[in-house]
Amino acid sequence: MAWNEPGGNNNDPWKNKGGKDQGPPDLDEVFKNIMAKFGKFGGGKGGSAPSGKSFGGIGLSVILGIIVAVWVLSGFYTIREAERGVVLRFGEFSHFVEPGLRWKPTFIDSIVPVDVQTVRSMASSGSMLTEDENVVRVEMEVQYRILEPYKYSFAVTVPEESLSQAFDSAIRYVVGHSKMDAVLTSGREVARQNVRDELQTIIESYDMGLAIVDMNFKDARPPEEVKASFDDAIAAQEDEQRFINEADAYAREIEPRARGQVNRMAQEAQAYKERVTLEAQGEIARFEELLPQYKAAPEVTRSRIYIETLEEVYSNTSKILVDTKGTGNMMYLPLDKILERQSGSNVPANIRSTLEGLRNQDSDGVNDNSTVTSRSNSRTGRN
Template identity: 45%
Template sequence: MAWNEPGGNGNQHDPWSGGGRGGGRGPDKGPPDLDEALKKFQDKLGGLFGGSGGGGSSQRGGYGLVGIILALVFALWFVSGIYTVDQSEQAVVLRFGKYHETVGPGPHWNPALIDSVHKVNTTRIRSVSQKATMLTEDENIVQVSISVQYAVDDPKAFLLNVRNPESSLENALDSALRHEVGSSTMNSILTEGREVLATHITSRLGGYLKNYGVGLGLRAVNVENTQAPDQVQDAFDDVIRAREDREKTINQARGYENQVIPQAQGEAQRIREQAQGYKQSVIAAANGEAQRFTDLLAEYQKAPAVTRERLYIQSMQSVMTRSSKVMVNQDKGNNMLYLPLDRLQGGTRSGSSTSGSHSASSAQQTSLNPSQMDELANEVVQRLNRRQNNNGIRREGR
């Protein structure tokens, strides 16, 4: 009969348990019963969670296992809700897909599977560049290269208001650029109008971003390059060089003007000052002569003869000081005469050299011999006598 058939005798036993399920293991013991090992484990778990260690209550053991599993699941769920926000970031929290709050840097906790956290870097400077060919106000074609630097100012608007904020920024930049270029002339865009163009684009683009609500803030707008189309770039370069040469020539002319005009004004002022000084000197001299004549007239009216004599003597003195003649008075009959012929010759030489009418050879005269000196002295005496007689006759006539 088989060992596990009903009605078997007691000597027959389970070959795995070695003499019965609940009994001890005999000399030919086998491995322990699996059900018994499971019950013992459940009893131990039940003892840990307040159950009795004996009797093997399978229901309480099942509750304890479920509790452990739930505790582990809760711990994992709680730990998964802990996160940290960096100093350069802000976190937008959505609860069941709806905006809940925005948190700053530091450690935070939000319930997992309920809240979703989206971190946004708000300090990183981002950039976008564009290069486009467009039509100006005066119907010319120009190529403009522009770059924009921006950052996230509002994380909530950046994540929730627009599906693709950076694409919206690029479209707004293209619109603002075309509007401003279309309102300007080619000459201003290619030369001094770049800064003005960048300022206008910054203002217009900032208005677009504010109206869109994308949460982006502009940091800088740079017009990197403006040029004519490649096909006509050489001609435009020639025009620009000609314009620069024109400005250079104008600046040089202005520099020469600024140099010459002050000099001419200074020279004119000097001439005016000299004329004014000459005018004052002439007027003063004329006033002095008029006053002298008035004073002389008053003296003449008081003593006419004396005044005429004094005037005559002064006139002769002024004339004879510049002449080589010698005046001799022989009223007292003095025949002894002293004629300084050496001084007369010196005066003749100096007068001839001063006038400049004689040459150097004529200035060096030869010395006179004694007979010539006697003849010259007699002639001088005769002339002086005749002049003295004539003067005496004139005085008697007066």
């Protein structure tokens, strides 16, 4: 049977708990009892009201102290060496902070750390139309660094996206004003520099606080359908440039050698000129010395000149002894060959002395006239 069923039964658990007729607990009394118990720990007596008020003041102070401590501790932060901190006070820019351990009032200041030393990179690629209406695929990469942290953070909504769009626009502008052959071959450096200048102009107008460090032209290639033909054309241009470089190297090698030969020939010609001039002057001086002697004794001077001339001529020829007597058989002895061989052969002393005497007589010109006469007589007899 239920405890609240009509019939006079009163089984209410709240009123009959412990055998006493009680109602539901009073919340005010519960809180009073709790505060009284805590008041004992705070120095109060019993459960009186003053003790509760004392505990409430101390608890509030403790809570406020904890809140202040948490607020102070939460304000410490660290800025790394490569970063600069942008301080916003109630959402408005206040100042910059340098690297190190810093403190800020929480809920008043907010910090935006920005890396200003790292060099970042961004790539861009795509198919583009050139000035001569050809399609080319270009890949480039830009390297940049942040100069002004506040402008980089708040000048534009998303700085990376703005830079990417500006980069794409600069590439398409430069490629659209260039020939396809220039972009694929020799004009890459010019295109790279033009893209850098155009991108620098765009980001300066945005005032993004960025600086372009470098620009890399990674690749440029034609569409796949005509890639083989363009590869052949590029290879031909490379061969042409290689041949030009080889010709320049050959010219640089030959030119100094030719100049050296020219200088050597000029010096030899000058030496020959001086030698001939000096020889002519010597001949003139010699004839001038002979002229007085010739005037004094013409026959003697003529004969002496004749003999000296024959001596000079025969000194460079072979000496031959011809026997013009006998039965008509011509016998000749090569005197120079015999003298060359006598050192290695057993020639008797008397024969050797005779050969030496003949050689000395012939070299001194003592018997030059007789020798010439005998030779002329022998030739006449043979004839």
